[in-house]
Amino acid sequence: MSRASPISRRRRVSLSSTRAAAFAPATLTIDLSALAANWQLLRDRASPAECAAVVKADAYGIGIEPAVRALWGAGCRTFFVAHLSEAGRVRTELPEATIYVLNGLLPDAAPGYPPGKLRPVLGSAEELRDWAAFCDSEGARLPAAIHVDTGMNRLGLPPSEAIALRGDPLLTHFEPALLMSHLVAAEVAQDPVNAAQIAAFAAIRSAHPGIPGSLANCSGLFLPEAPMHDLVRPGYALYGGNPTPGRPNPMRPVVRLEARILQVREIGPGDRVGYNGRWSAPGRRRVATLSVGYADGYPRVAGATDADAEAGLDRGAALVGGVLCPFVGRVSMDLIVLDVTDAPASEAKRGGTAVLIGDGLDLDEVGRRAGTIGYEILTGLGRRYARRYVGA
Numbered sequence: 001m002s003r004a005s006p007i008s009r010r011r012r013v014s015l016s017s018t019r020a021a022a023f024a025p026a027t028l029t030i031d032l033s034a035l036a037a038n039w040q041l042l043r044d045r046a047s048p049a050e051c052a053a054v055v056k057a058d059a060y061g062i063g064i065e066p067a068v069r070a071l072w073g074a075g076c077r078t079f080f081v082a083h084l085s086e087a088g089r090v091r092t093e094l095p096e097a098t099i100y101v102l103n104g105l106l107p108d109a110a111p112g113y114p115p116g117k118l119r120p121v122l123g124s125a126e127e128l129r130d131w132a133a134f135c136d137s138e139g140a141r142l143p144a145a146i147h148v149d150t151g152m153n154r155l156g157l158p159p160s161e162a163i164a165l166r167g168d169p170l171l172t173h174f175e176p177a178l179l180m181s182h183l184v185a186a187e188v189a190q191d192p193v194n195a196a197q198i199a200a201f202a203a204i205r206s207a208h209p210g211i212p213g214s215l216a217n218c219s220g221l222f223l224p225e226a227p228m229h230d231l232v233r234p235g236y237a238l239y240g241g242n243p244t245p246g247r248p249n250p251m252r253p254v255v256r257l258e259a260r261i262l263q264v265r266e267i268g269p270g271d272r273v274g275y276n277g278r279w280s281a282p283g284r285r286r287v288a289t290l291s292v293g294y295a296d297g298y299p300r301v302a303g304a305t306d307a308d309a310e311a312g313l314d315r316g317a318a319l320v321g322g323v324l325c326p327f328v329g330r331v332s333m334d335l336i337v338l339d340v341t342d343a344p345a346s347e348a349k350r351g352g353t354a355v356l357i358g359d360g361l362d363l364d365e366v367g368r369r370a371g372t373i374g375y376e377i378l379t380g381l382g383r384r385y386a387r388r389y390v391g392a
């Protein structure tokens, strides 16, 4: 597939990025100055602990290269990704950055780490031994993080094993650069699991006084106990998500999603909308069709059915002329239908604009209306939107 001649490749690029963007039916605007400001707000909150940035999953969907350039410009020097392939992309942009790979070390994966450049987060005795053996073969004590599982039961050493590592010669074969754990429910400040994890992690750290520690994700930064340790690892809040659900969002919005209206039609009582006619009009309605669908990452279940209406569930919605217009019928692959009866006719027309994320319809609200969380909306943002980066 990389056989295309330079000429045909150039022609393809000009078609997709220049002309198509001008007529884009849906545009995703990403504000890199808001991203930088959000990182700086969290840095100030965490200080004197260092503030890293979690940029896994293509920087939560906004594009890892522009995101890490903006974060580096703001002063961020430590980055966390999930996959080694993502680490390579950060390394290419930022040769000086410290980069941790959260998802641990598969058997035989150690040689995939360029010496001293990328740091695995080791989560089991086997992973520790593999990394130690790799360091021996390289003749260097290479840095890595040690992940301890204090409640997620997902990745990491059990606390007892982590404590028993005290004085283990294994730790002399590599450089234990960070001791970390991950909070299960930091966004629910009153959940007692927070205090239990904070205490468990403090006990583990006291067994390893020489190793810097890291516990807090973005919501962890806002817990009353503020378990900052030496390094904090915010993700979602950097991208505008609310780290304190149910309380005002201290972060600036980073993403804005707008779609143009393709068609508007009048329908009568009982007329059905979308596949399988899952929604029927309660009266005369004006409905508008947008060029966004589940193939763009907008969840199919965000569209209201008659059953949702009966249950009083508020499903997905978009703002047209500042008026909140509910989705009607399930979301299709490439299309969403809105009830625009209450929107001003000056905007609710062919070519008009609907705001799907933005103007107070924030990520958390969009996630809630789709029966999920803002994280999933953000990381699912499709590749088909015309992407516009501002504030670089």
Ligand SMILES: *Cc1c(COP(=O)(O)O)cnc(C)c1O
Residues within 6 Å of the ligand: 054, 056, 102, 181, 182, 216, 217, 218, 219, 233, 234, 235, 236, 237
């Ligand atoms: C994803 C992740 C984070 C970032 O969490 P947010 O809730 O997005 O701030 C931090 N640490 C680990 C281990 C993670 O997997």
